Amino acid sequence: MNDNKISIKAPAKINLSLDVLGKREDGYHEVKMIMTTVDLSDRVELTLLEEDRITIESTGGFVPLDQRNLAYQAALLLKKTFGVKKGVGIHIAKNIPVAAGLAGGSSDAAAALKGLNEIWKLGLSLDELAVLGAKIGSDVSFCVYGGTAIASGRGEHIQHIKAPPPCWVLLAKPPIGVSTAEVYRRLDTKTIDHPDIDAMVHAIETNNYEGVCGQLGNVLETVTLPLYPEVKQIKDQMHRLGADGVLMSGSGPTVFGLFQHESRVNRVYNGLRGFCHEVYAVRLLGEGQEDFKY
Ligand SMILES: C[C@@](CO)(OP(=O)(O)O)[C@H](O)COP(=O)(O)OP(=O)(O)OC[C@H]1O[C@@H](n2ccc(N)nc2=O)[C@H](O)[C@@H]1O
Numbered sequence: 001m002n003d004n005k006i007s008i009k010a011p012a013k014i015n016l017s018l019d020v021l022g023k024r025e026d027g028y029h030e031v032k033m034i035m036t037t038v039d040l041s042d043r044v045e046l047t048l049l050e051e052d053r054i055t056i057e058s059t060g061g062f063v064p065l066d067q068r069n070l071a072y073q074a075a076l077l078l079k080k081t082f083g084v085k086k087g088v089g090i091h092i093a094k095n096i097p098v099a100a101g102l103a104g105g106s107s108d109a110a111a112a113l114k115g116l117n118e119i120w121k122l123g124l125s126l127d128e129l130a131v132l133g134a135k136i137g138s139d140v141s142f143c144v145y146g147g148t149a150i151a152s153g154r155g156e157h158i159q160h161i162k163a164p165p166p167c168w169v170l171l172a173k174p175p176i177g178v179s180t181a182e183v184y185r186r187l188d189t190k191t192i193d194h195p196d197i198d199a200m201v202h203a204i205e206t207n208n209y210e211g212v213c214g215q216l217g218n219v220l221e222t223v224t225l226p227l228y229p230e231v232k233q234i235k236d237q238m239h240r241l242g243a244d245g246v247l248m249s250g251s252g253p254t255v256f257g258l259f260q261h262e263s264r265v266n267r268v269y270n271g272l273r274g275f276c277h278e279v280y281a282v283r284l285l286g287e288g289q290e291d292f293k294y
Pocket residue numbers: 015018027028029030031033100101102103106136137138139140153154155180181184185249250251252
């Protein structure tokens with residue numbers, strides 16, 4: 001590695017279980033979720049600049065290239081908090097669909113925190129970076145660690161758990177972007193059926209793949225599915241084609257299916273391609289990234 005340049009892997013997440021316990025005084029919602037990383041990643045390249053400025057560029061469309069970019073915000077936060085006078089050039093090779101419920105922006109921010117910690121020689125621990133990450137967005141703390149975890153609070157309290165049984169994940173994203181804020185705003189917390197998070201944790205801890213598939217649940221589906229019927233159609237189609245378990249990730253609109261057998265994931269991938277333009281067949285990453293550099 002060149003000391004002036006670093007390349008960090010920024011993987012997407014899915015929510016195997018997502019429950020909302022109520023609305024908080026600060027406007028956020030109290031959540032309990034099981035999150036895990038999948039092998040669909042952006043690559044965040046950081047180049048040390050001697051002058052005091054932040055530049056940002058990205059290969060993907062739909063990504064803001066200014067202060068609204070979450071990786072830019074990560075750099076600004078570290079600069080302000082630690083009085084850093086050097087700068088950085090941020091380049092994001094974008095592979096994760098944007099506004100998809102896969103935390104692409106949060107993962108880019110987490111990658112920027114980890115990479116800048118190195119090139120600006122800040123000496124911060126992952127725990128310290130995760131606390132800083134929560135100031136950028138609720139999902140950033142989880143993304144700092146990756147792996148598999150129970151996230152609570154507004155998403156920033158992270159309890160690591162074992163990786164789920166290894167499997168294939170088929171991600172299908174219809175051509176719509178969903179606003180996370182709007183989905184939370186429309187959620188009726190009084191009438192939802194809560195998923196059994198403890199049962200999901202037990203299934204994961206006991207390596208029970210059928211149990212994991214049987215316990216998938218996401219209360220935000222009660223908002224996004226009626227708003228966007230195409231999401232429900234993709235869910236139904238994945239079930240019909242033979243996924244072992246199917247759920248919407250986060251606030252959507254991406255739907256994921258779980259598969260144990262490669263032959264079946266390939267068949268369903270081909271079946272969905274005619275129906276949905278953006279489909280990805282990936283593996284669960286499961287474990288945290290000890291080595292997150294590219
Ligand atoms: C739904 C989830 C599930 O993992 O993911 P995505 O669908 O965004 O990937 C997260 O809770 C999203 O986290 P993130 O996208 O970081 O949200 P933030 O930027 O912090 O917040 C965006 C907006 O969502 C609402 N919000 C977010 C988190 C939370 N616990 N309660 C909320 O009410 C707030 O209105 C907030 O202004």
